[in-house]
Amino acid sequence: MVKILVKSEGQERMLNFRWTLYTDKALVVHESFDRFVGQHILYAGHANQSFRKRLLPAKRSEKDTPYALVVFKKFDEANATAQMDLFLIDKENRIVLDYLTEK
Numbered sequence: 001m002v003k004i005l006v007k008s009e010g011q012e013r014m015l016n017f018r019w020t021l022y023t024d025k026a027l028v029v030h031e032s033f034d035r036f037v038g039q040h041i042l043y044a045g046h047a048n049q050s051f052r053k054r055l056l057p058a059k060r061s062e063k064d065t066p067y068a069l070v071v072f073k074k075f076d077e078a079n080a081t082a083q084m085d086l087f088l089i090d091k092e093n094r095i096v097l098d099y100l101t102e103k
Helices: none
Strands: 002-010 010-022 025-033 036-044 050-054 067-076 082-090 096-102
Touching: 010 067, 010 082, 025 050, 025 067, 036 050
Parallel strands: none
Antiparallel strands: 002 010, 002 096, 010 025, 025 036, 050 067, 067 082
């Protein structure tokens, strides 16, 4: 479980994600942000290896919208662990991320 506090414009919201199942080279990931939940099926090294979560609305255009990108890199079957990368795309520096828990 990864818990990230998203701080922006005087607000604090929680972004959580965790994987629940790995089968047939597919990783099932549950995520929630600001009480909205989603489920994604990711494949390492394929077009659908990531999901994108919009963190704030756009100011002037959609190009200004800050978002988090979670990318599934690989799965270690011997240890039952998944490696994922988190990227923050925020051209106007409107967001600060604080990792709270990672297990």
